[in-house]
Every structure is written in structure tokens, then in C-alpha cells.
Amino acid sequence: MPNLFARTLLAALDEDARVQRNLRTAELIEQAVRNGEGLLAADGPFVVATGKHTGRSAQDKYIVRDAETENSVWWGKTNVPMTPEHFANLRVDFIKALEGRDRLYVADLFGGSQAEHRVNVRVVTELAWHSLFVRTLLVRPSADELEGFAAEYTIIDLPSFRADPARHGCRSETIVAVNLSEKLILIGGTAYAGEMKKSVFGILNYLLPTRGVMPMHCSANIGPAGDTAVFFGLSGTGKTTLSADASRTLIGDDEHGWSDTAVFNFEGGCYAKMIRLSPDAEPEIYATTKRFGTILENVVIDPETRQIDLDDDSLAENSRGSYPIDFIPNASADNLGPVPANIIFLTADAYGVLPPIAKLTPDQAMYHFLSGYTARVAGTEIGVTEPSATFSTCFGAPFMPRHPSVYGNLLKERIAKGGVKCWLVNTGWTGGAYGMGQRMPIKVTRALLNAALSGGLDAITCRIDPIFGFAVPVAAPDVDDRILDPRSTWVDPAAYDATAEKLARQFVENFRQFEDAVDAAVIAAGPRVLSDA
Ligand SMILES: Nc1ncnc2c1ncn2[C@@H]1O[C@H](COP(=O)(O)OP(=O)(O)O)[C@@H](O)[C@H]1O
Numbered sequence: 001m002p003n004l005f006a007r008t009l010l011a012a013l014d015e016d017a018r019v020q021r022n023l024r025t026a027e028l029i030e031q032a033v034r035n036g037e038g039l040l041a042a043d044g045p046f047v048v049a050t051g052k053h054t055g056r057s058a059q060d061k062y063i064v065r066d067a068e069t070e071n072s073v074w075w076g077k078t079n080v081p082m083t084p085e086h087f088a089n090l091r092v093d094f095i096k097a098l099e100g101r102d103r104l105y106v107a108d109l110f111g112g113s114q115a116e117h118r119v120n121v122r123v124v125t126e127l128a129w130h131s132l133f134v135r136t137l138l139v140r141p142s143a144d145e146l147e148g149f150a151a152e153y154t155i156i157d158l159p160s161f162r163a164d165p166a167r168h169g170c171r172s173e174t175i176v177a178v179n180l181s182e183k184l185i186l187i188g189g190t191a192y193a194g195e196m197k198k199s200v201f202g203i204l205n206y207l208l209p210t211r212g213v214m215p216m217h218c219s220a221n222i223g224p225a226g227d228t229a230v231f232f233g234l235s236g237t238g239k240t241t242l243s244a245d246a247s248r249t250l251i252g253d254d255e256h257g258w259s260d261t262a263v264f265n266f267e268g269g270c271y272a273k274m275i276r277l278s279p280d281a282e283p284e285i286y287a288t289t290k291r292f293g294t295i296l297e298n299v300v301i302d303p304e305t306r307q308i309d310l311d312d313d314s315l316a317e318n319s320r321g322s323y324p325i326d327f328i329p330n331a332s333a334d335n336l337g338p339v340p341a342n343i344i345f346l347t348a349d350a351y352g353v354l355p356p357i358a359k360l361t362p363d364q365a366m367y368h369f370l371s372g373y374t375a376r377v378a379g380t381e382i383g384v385t386e387p388s389a390t391f392s393t394c395f396g397a398p399f400m401p402r403h404p405s406v407y408g409n410l411l412k413e414r415i416a417k418g419g420v421k422c423w424l425v426n427t428g429w430t431g432g433a434y435g436m437g438q439r440m441p442i443k444v445t446r447a448l449l450n451a452a453l454s455g456g457l458d459a460i461t462c463r464i465d466p467i468f469g470f471a472v473p474v475a476a477p478d479v480d481d482r483i484l485d486p487r488s489t490w491v492d493p494a495a496y497d498a499t500a501e502k503l504a505r506q507f508v509e510n511f512r513q514f515e516d517a518v519d520a521a522v523i524a525a526g527p528r529v530l531s532d533a
Pocket residue numbers: 233234235236237238239240241242253271272273274275277427428439440441442443445
């Protein structure tokens with residue numbers, strides 16, 4: 001039940017003449033144009049600039065620490081507590097800000113595509129395009145379902161709000177405050193739309209483990225043999241890109257649940273990266289940039305010709321496009337598929353040491369799931385700056401309110417049932433002969449995935465990597481064998497060894513936090529620092 005405050009607010013909004021309720025795409029775009037929120041592009045998309053915030057503000061996110069969350073949330077670097085008093089101040093100030101608006105948008109939506117596992121969410125926004133975004137990304141109730149819709153969670157998103165560190169106990173003018181007892185999320189001081197969808201993800205990640213569903217930061221699709229694959233990965237590792245594949249049916253690009261019987265999408269839309277999008281490598285996603293109903297965030301548009309330029313990164317490297325899932329031609333009509341036959345962990349390794357594909361044992365899979373490794377090149381000068389490793393547990397620490405072992409145990413049970421193969425896929429940067437700082441070609445990754453998912457790597461000889469311990473195929477269909485063994489491509493093998501050792505050491509150090517939570521076999525499944533052996 002929403003608390004008294006939320007009930008009062010919901011009732012007030014129901015009667016408020018300023019509120020535009022559950023408008024559909026065309027009307028929201030008309031309003032957004034009238035409000036001066038963005039421009040229509042020549043080919044149909046609505047194009048907006050979000051200003052200062054072009055990505056999530058992970059450092060400005062808080063969870064209210066109270067009786068509900070005290071023992072259920074894993075407090076630490078990513079789940080940062082906020083006092084109920086600071087939240088109460090924030091709520092008062094949000095109400096004041098709402099009162100000052102002459103127009104507000106309300107969208108009543110489902111978080112979760114399956115009736116038995118979804119939550120009813122009401123999203124209140126000051127921007128019409130935000131309302132369109134959240135309608136696009138979440139699951140849209142039918143007209144009948146809207147009739148008796150009772151919101152359980154409320155999200156209020158006010159980009160024009162300015163948080164006050166003294167009153168709200170925060171760090172800056174930007175705030176994402178999650179109150180799980182009041183079932184209220186307040187987002188202020190940022191216009192990046194992704195905050196809304198990832199907030200709903202956080203709610204489901206909190207609730208679903210108690211109902212026996214494993215929530216996952218992954219994309220998912222289904223092969224011609226009815227084989228579901230899930231692709232875990234941190235931002236930028238290729239979940240969205242690789243899940244849109246002409247030969248497989250898309251379930252979703254970012255957030256899913258794994259129940260006893262199915263993998264189901266939490267969402268009803270996708271949120272793709274637009275920067276330097278290639279019509280050749282990503283034809284399905286590219287086609288969405290030519291359609292009415294797509295929103296393009298921080299894509300540069302010529303105000304006269306209304307042509308867009310996907311290569312222009314002057315507004316953001318993280319330019320985005322959101323579209324309903326059925327804009328992808330072969331999307332699943334019921335948002336679900338069978339339980340997975342394959343689990344893929346995507347990593348974008350900037351050190352150039354991980355192979356483009358490796359087979360994992362169940363213990364190695366647990367190790368890599370809890371580690372959640374990726375690394376990006378730090379600056380724009382690719383190959384010159386030092387890459388920095390990121391470990392984000394469950395490949396999604398910012399969205400996981402509970403202890404990693406909660407999600408880890410759900411994975412362990414599922415792998416233990418058998419019938420699922422696990423893979424580590426490096427979509428990052430290659431070293432040596434392939435040139436330091438070259439991103440793994442998408443067509444190489446796709447060829448390897450196709451081979452792995454269709455059973456084409458099952459009979460291929462593998463070598464066991466001496467540092468990382470996993471099995472690496474020595475050959476694969478349609479791929480130059482040399483790229484499978486990064487060490488052999490480095491001009492200086494000793495430099496490879498030193499770099500790989502450096503990464504191995506970071507893995508080991510990061511994993512110390514999980515040593516008490518897992519079996520010895522899982523710890524032993526991690527990389528080895530050879531010089532310490
Ligand atoms: N080998 C590769 N595999 C996947 N994506 C790649 C690869 N090489 C380059 N990319 C680019 O990296 C980005 C991956 O982003 P995206 O698929 O949105 O990741 P995620 O959904 O995991 O955040 C895209 O811009 C894509 O074009």
C-alpha cells in the first residue's frame with residue numbers, strides 16, 4: 001500500500017486540471033513541440049538535448065535508510081543511505097515545485113511485462129518528452145487495464161528542481177532519492193531520461209528475489225531452436241547492440257527476470273546508444289532513427305534541414321535513442337522466452353588481454369558474475385591513456401539494492417539445474433597485431449556468438465588459459481584464428497603477460513569482499529597471479 005502521503009498526492013493529481021494523463025505518442029510529441037522541448041527531425045524522430053546531464057548521476061543516488069531497508073539493503077559505495085528526515089524535506093520541496101508548474105504529465109504504467117511479477121507505477125513529469133520516454137520504455141497498460149489502474153509506486157521527475165545539500169543531505173543540485181517504504185522516488189536536477197527506467201529496475205531488483213525470480217541487468221533473445229540467451233553487461237558492453245540480431249527473436253535489451261519457467265522483459269521498449277551508429281553493423285537499430293515515435297537524446301540536429309548527425313559527439317558521447325520494442329522487426333510479441341540455454345557475460349576489456357570468447361565452468365561463471373568486470377579507455381585519446389578497470393557486481397551494482405549474494409545464489413541455483421552454458425565475451429579493445437585501441441569488430445563478436453549459441457563451438461579444441469583459467473577455443477567459424485589468442489598478437493608477449501597479471505591482480509583484490517560469501521571452489525575459479533604462485 002502506498003502511504004498516506006502518496007495516496008493524497010495521487011488523489012490530488014487525479015483531480016488536478018493541469019495534469020495531462022496518459023497521453024499517447026502523437027499528442028505527447030505535439031505538446032513537447034509546443035513546450036519547446038525539442039525538434040522534430042526530417043525523418044520523424046523527436047530530438048532533445050538534456051543539457052548538463054547526458055548520463056546517469058550514480059553519485060547522486062540515495063536510498064532512504066529506515067526499518068524497511070535497514071537489513072534488506074546492502075549499504076556501501078553504491079547504495080548510499082539517506083535519512084528519513086532529509087527525504088521528508090525533499091518531499092515537501094518537490095510538492096512545492098509541483099504546485100508551481102502549470103502543466104504536468106502523468107503516465108500510469110507497468111514495471112514488468114508479466115502480470116504476476118509486475119508493479120504498477122505512476123510517473124509524474126514536468127516534460128512531455130519524459131512522459132513519452134517512460135511510456136516507451138515501460139509496459140503500457142491496455143485501455144481496460146488503465147480503467148481500474150491503482151498506482152503502487154510513484155516516480156516524480158523534475159529536471160528544473162535544484163536539490164539543496166543542507167536541506168536534503170545530498171552532494172549536489174542533482175538527486176535521485178528512493179524511498180522503498182513510501183514507494184516514492186524523487187528525481188531532480190537532471191534531464192537524462194534513463195534515470196526513470198533504471199529507477200523502476202531498482203524497485204524490481206528489490207522485490208523479485210523474495211518471490212523467487214532472479215532480476216538481471218541483461219538483454220535477451222531467442223534462437224531458431226527456441227534457445228534463449230541472456231547477455232549480462234555493464235553500460236557500453238553491447239547488451240543492446242548484440243541482442244538486436246536478424247537471426248534471433250528479441251525479448252529485450254536491458255532488464256529481465258528469470259522465473260522457474262521463463263525469461264521475461266521488465267520493459268516495453270529499448271534504449272540504444274546512437275553515437276556513430278553503423279547502418280551496416282546495427283541495421284535494426286539504425287532503422288529506428290527514421291521513425292516517428294523514436295526519441296533521440298543528445299543527437300545533433302540541423303535546425304534548418306532537420307537532418308540528424310549520429311557521428312557528432314558535441315552534445316554527448318552517450319547519445320541515445322528510445323523506441324518501442326516492436327520497432328525491432330523480430331521482437332517477441334509476448335515479451336518472454338524459455339529459460340536460458342546460454343548465459344553470456346559481456347565485458348569491454350580495455351587492456352587488450354581477454355580473449356573475444358571463453359567458455360566458463362559453473363564456478364567460473366559465479367566468479368565472473370560477482371566480479372562484474374569491464375574496463376573502458378579513460379580518455380578520448382584511445383590507446384594513449386591508461387585504461388581503468390571497473391568491477392560492478394552482478395554486472396549492475398548501481399541497480400541492485402540487495403547483497404550480491406542474493407542475486408548470486410539465484411544464479412547458482414539456476415546453473416546447478418544444468419542445461420545452461422556460460423561464456424565470457426570481450427567486446428572491448430584488442431591489442432598487438434590488431435592495433436592497440438581498436439574496438440573488437442562487431443562482426444567478429446556476432447560471428448563468435450552465433451557459433452557459441454548454435455553449438456558450433458562445442459566440438460572445437462580449447463586451450464586452458466594459464467592466467468584466467470577458462471577454456472578458449474583455438475578456432476571458430478568465420479573468424480581469423482589469431483584474434484582468439486590475444487597474447488599471440490601482442491608484439492611483445494612479455495608486455496602481454498605483465499598487463500594480464502595486472503588485471504588478474506585487480507580481479508583478486510576486488511574479489512576479497514566476496515570470500516566469505518562463496519564456496520572455496522568459486523574463489524579458486526578466479527584468475528591467478530602467476531608471479532605470486
Ligand atoms: N564488438 C562489439 N560488440 C558490441 N558493441 C560494440 C562492439 N564494438 C563496438 N561496439 C559499440 O559499443 C556500444 C555498445 O553499446 P550498447 O549495445 O548500448 O551497450 P549496453 O546496452 O550494454 O549498454 C555501441 O555503441 C556499439 O556500436
